[in-house]
Amino acid sequence: xxxxxxxPKHLVMGMTNKKSLKxxxxxxxxxxxxxxxxxxxPPELMFVYSYEKLSINESVPSRFSPECPNSSxxxxxxxxxxxxxxxxxxxxxxxxxxxxxxxxxxxTRLSIL
Amino acid sequence: ILNVEQSPQSxxxxxxxxxxxxxxxxxxxxxxxxxxxxxxxxxxxALFVMTLNGDEKKKGRISATLNTKEGYSYxxxxxxxxxxxxxxxxxxxxxxxxxxxxxxxxxxxTLQVKP
Numbered sequence: 001x002x003x004x005x006x007x008p009k010h011l012v013m014g015m016t017n018k019k020s021l022k023x024x025x026x027x028x029x030x031x032x033x034x035x036x037x038x039x040x041x042p043p044e045l046m047f048v049y050s051y052e053k054l055s056i057n058e059s060v061p062s063r064f065s066p067e068c069p070n071s072s073x074x075x076x077x078x079x080x081x082x083x084x085x086x087x088x089x090x091x092x093x094x095x096x097x098x099x100x101x102x103x104x105x106x107x108t109r110l111s112i113l
Numbered sequence: 114i115l116n117v118e119q120s121p122q123s124x125x126x127x128x129x130x131x132x133x134x135x136x137x138x139x140x141x142x143x144x145x146x147x148x149x150x151x152x153x154x155x156x157x158x159a160l161f162v163m164t165l166n167g168d169e170k171k172k173g174r175i176s177a178t179l180n181t182k183e184g185y186s187y188x189x190x191x192x193x194x195x196x197x198x199x200x201x202x203x204x205x206x207x208x209x210x211x212x213x214x215x216x217x218x219x220x221x222x223t224l225q226v227k228p
Contacts, residue, residue: 004156031214042117042202042218043157055213090156094214099145099206101159102214 003027006091006105014113015081021108023074023091032074033102034066035090043090049074050096081112117205119219126193127227133189134222136203140184144211148177148188151221152199160188160201193226200224
């Protein structure tokens with residue numbers, strides 16, 4: 001069982017919809033990450049939150065909006081997505097810095113119609 | 114090397130064979146090298162995090178080595194079993210991103226172990 005929980009597991013949405021992806025961990029980790037993974041490609045970092053503050057935004061389009069309400073929760077708000085945004089979205093957490101292993105959720109498979 | 118590169122892209126071995134694959138990463142400003150195992154329909158699982166040149170780590174039948182001067186890491190699996198079938202990802206972090214946990218992932222090596 002994964003210690004990082006992502007919901008929903010699958011999401012199909014139209015280009016005009018607004019939806020949110022959720023990620024939760026209760027390991028006391030202070031860094032949380034969003035990755036996007038397309039088929040046969042490596043995970044690409046989108047956002048990093050460190051101690052509940054956004055520390056990295058990898059030039060992600062504004063139709064993706066991250067939120068970290070508290071140290072255990074990470075959301076990704078989606079609005080007006082494009083078909084090319086269809087992908088697996090992975091959440092991960094780590095204790096803090098880059099020499100700590102990251103713990104991944106199972107991901108949300110997103111399809112944009 | 115500007116990116117993290119893994120080879121081979123895929124590998125098919127018989128049960129009981131030992132195997133190894135390579136991860137190449139930028140050696141300048143190196144901070145940490147991570148290995149993950151990603152089984153189908155599961156989440157990536159951390160295997161090792163290595164930071165020191167010459168580091169060797171072991172977990173059961175899986176071991177990894179690190180050469181930070183030349184920018185490569187090897188992952189070894191001794192006596193492969195069908196349950197070792199997975200994609201093995203390496204990821205590199207540099208000093209500039211050491212306090213953020215930012216990693217650059219390789220494309221992975223997909224291992225299939227035939228019974």
